[in-house]
Amino acid sequence: MVKEKLFLNDQFNQKVEKDLLAHLLPHKKVGNIFIFILLAIILVGIYAYYRQLRYGLIVTSMRDYTSWGVYISNFVFLVAISLVGSLFSSILKLSKATWSTPLTRISEIIAIAAIICASVIIIVDMGRPDRFINVLIHGRIQSPIIWDVIIITTYLTISVLLLYISLIPDLAICRDKLTDAPRWKKWFYKVFSINWHGTPEQNNILHKVSFMLSVMVIPVAFAIHTVTSWLFSTTWRPGWDSTNLGPYFVSGALMAGAAVIIGAMYFIRNALNLKDYLTDKLFDHMGKLLVLLSLVYLYFNINEYLGPAFKMVGVEGEHIIELFFGKYASMYWLVQVFGLVLPIVVLVFAWGRKPLPMLIISILVLLGAWFKRFLIVIPSLQHPYLPIQDVDESYRHYIPSWEEWAITFASFAGCLLIITFLVKLLPVIPIWETKKEEGGEPKQLEV
């Protein structure tokens, strides 16, 4: 019986290794078309940025009142997405939700891609990117922007470490098994597996370090999005002047992050043929998680708008009317209904937690999340304390220019390109954790 079990474990582990390494070997050309499209989008974005560098921010639709636009709202969106890394490799891991193990790697990859693109976008928004060095030379710790710079670099560092530490055993497997890989890949696996042989001592260190990192990343992850919310709540603006903004942003970020993972699961399981690992059961779990996170976000949404909408104080009230009934009303209600309420309604039913409905819902959630950040940034700027007068009519409206859209899409493409590259380089599902867990307690394979 014991022998039988060991044999089965061995068989199982071999299958796991074979399946999860398959996507690292040279592939059909479908992936290349995808990469080509991404590169094309990025090139258009680079051209738009070249125009912006040459002529100034005048190529955008931002003007003196709407002085922040889609760059900033997209930055907030990307920072929100990056929170997903900590959700899986820390919060779910520490709460011993073992079902989430296959998703840790992809969540860390997405987190890193999003945070890199967020940093790029914030530089794109600067009027004088050539003076970025001033942030280091003349940085004032009193300014929330400096807090953001510090916390983003910290979070990026910890995220890279989290990804890398849990990768080491898998890189060693790649080193040992992928003898057909291109030379540079073999070199990469050899160097970065830093002589890993899975000895008890090595395992011990690995567990300690990854536990420490997963504890450390929680406050940093909360801080990164709370500080981003403080960029708004530390200003003297109706609509931003709210103590609710921190948890409101964090909860929205976790919800958007879960949606990103669902989308990523869907495409990876189909593109890389990993249906045995990214199972329907896993979609079901993710659906339930998304409902929970959506409910939390719904709560903070109500909390954010009810007070001001009840009191309707001055400009704050005008801002609320603009959102509820004014020129932003259609966007506002589409976002709230299709990006927040509908997902909750659909996902509470079991049929709603099947892969395809989940994909559709996650796309809705992401669109909602992106436009929600637009609604947080732009209408507030258009409702200053003193009326907007004595300026050109165009200063009262904001419709992003093609350059802004091109750069925004390029940031998404850049994000996807980094993810694609890392998925082609690294085992997208942690092999050693899958082996250990299912191999150690082979419930499905028990004879």
Place this chain on the structure above:
Amino acid sequence: MKNKAADHRRKFLKSSIYAGVSAIAGTSLIQGCNTGASNAGEKVKLLTTDGTLVEVNQSNLTKMSHQPVSPDEARKGIPGRHFVMVVDLSRCRNARKCIKACDHHHQLTPDRPFIKVLRMQDNKASSPYWMPKKCFHCDNPPCVKVCPVGATYKRSDALVLIDNKRCIGCRFCMAACPYSARVFNWGKPKPQKTDHSYSPETSVPSQIGTVEKCDFCPDMLRQDKVPHCITACPNGALYFGDQIADSVTNGSETVRLSTLLRDKAAYRYHEELGTEPNVYYLPPSDRLFPFKEAPEGQPS
């Protein structure tokens, strides 16, 4: 910039005369040394800053044009001053001469004026009025708090200025300012004529991708003159002065600041925000002119 500043100081040493050396920041030639000294060969005694007395040939001395101070020196306020502005709303009829003078002096284009004249109406029952609005030079300035690089700063003489050579163009100050006092150079500013180097005290020349705003014309203040908008106002609606000296002037009359504020029940916009503005407003009662809507064509 450093070199220019040093050069500046050297010129100053050369030109200050021993009789009248005072410790004002190195700006202008103290005149009067050439009274009755048209002779090229005549010697003039000068005191250098390290205390040495030197004799220089009169012909070697050149009179300097008024140069604005360097960005480093512009960070220090004019000692012993606290500048304030008082706007008498009962005297403004939207003549827009202040905007014109300001645009001319700072070489601004109409898309980024430092001054706006807003049509305000406090409630339905009261009559509308015109409100000239500049930077309020707050004592608790939100813009200075949020600036990540210290490009905008508060001086001891109450002014809030911008060093456009340091500004990174993040526009956080524009988001933070509750009075929308700031404008941005979204594109390349139109070429400006100037014969001196940039100073935060003149805000000229403007630079692409940086923030600008009303600066209270410190280059004029250094010459003991009032900002251009004050002298341009045909109705004497704008007063400027020094809180420490307790006096303000609108160009034609000089009054005691504390009396004016007390007797006319002065107020500041959005006192509740805690920004402590240095621009006071006198209520639009007992008006000099009846309110008239803006003419066609004026941006509204």
